[in-house]
Amino acid sequence: MIKIAVLVSGSGSNLQALIDANLSGQIVGVISNKPEAYALQRAKTAGIETAVIEHKQYPSREAFDDVMHQKLLDWNVDLVVLAGFMRILSARFVEAWQGKMVNIHPSLLPYYKGMHTHQRVLNTGDVLHGCTVHYVTAELDAGQALTQAVLKVKADDTVDSLANRVHELEHLIYPQAVEWICNGTIQHTPQGVLFRKKTMNEPIQFCKF
Ligand code: GAR
Numbered sequence: 001m002i003k004i005a006v007l008v009s010g011s012g013s014n015l016q017a018l019i020d021a022n023l024s025g026q027i028v029g030v031i032s033n034k035p036e037a038y039a040l041q042r043a044k045t046a047g048i049e050t051a052v053i054e055h056k057q058y059p060s061r062e063a064f065d066d067v068m069h070q071k072l073l074d075w076n077v078d079l080v081v082l083a084g085f086m087r088i089l090s091a092r093f094v095e096a097w098q099g100k101m102v103n104i105h106p107s108l109l110p111y112y113k114g115m116h117t118h119q120r121v122l123n124t125g126d127v128l129h130g131c132t133v134h135y136v137t138a139e140l141d142a143g144q145a146l147t148q149a150v151l152k153v154k155a156d157d158t159v160d161s162l163a164n165r166v167h168e169l170e171h172l173i174y175p176q177a178v179e180w181i182c183n184g185t186i187q188h189t190p191q192g193v194l195f196r197k198k199t200m201n202e203p204i205q206f207c208k209f
């Protein structure tokens with residue numbers, strides 16, 4: 001059974017969706033860089049081990065990442081799931097977990113990498129928005145996309161309304177993507193990412209119109 005660690009910084013609604021999904025993998029631990037993150041309560045309620053590793057207490061990004069890395073090794077983790085983890089990871093850490101670490105990002109990547117995605121979508125006047133699950137590589141929000149959910153932006157949408165609807169979609173596609181990794185439907189191989197043993201060039205897309 002695949003052992004999963006979830007890295008969080010905030011509310012942890014995606015962590016909750018992963019817990020509730022009864023994955024065929026096991027969530028063995030949750031790491032937060034913020035002691036006050038509500039995600040820690042969610043993990044404790046579900047009986048999952050937690051670790052707080054505060055980035056502020058380390059002199060460099062690398063030093064912080066090394067402590068996280070060691071914790072993941074201690075837990076024998078096979079898959080690292082970033083769920084609202086708001087720290088940029090060092091190249092060394094990303095390299096160590098290459099092909100074994102996924103993230104969810106609140107935009108239709110490759111559009112709107114980085115922060116404030118909902119505001120930027122509204123500013124541009126886009127018709128479509130959504131979220132993307134992707135492998136993590138050294139370049140920010142640029143690893144291969146696995147699943148995407150698409151919604152239509154409404155004329156009266158605000159940052160909050162968009163954030164809420166994107167969140168709902170995240171809770172659908174993140175457990176699905178993680179389950180596909182756990183059960184071998186998605187495989188990361190030296191020849192590329194496979195979906196049902198065939199090369200995956202495009203993410204699997206879900207639309208909610
Ligand atoms: C989610 O919307 C996720 O897409 C975003 O943080 C939120 C966490 O919510 N992640 C990023 O912006 C990463 N760049 P949650 O704590 O309720 O799961």
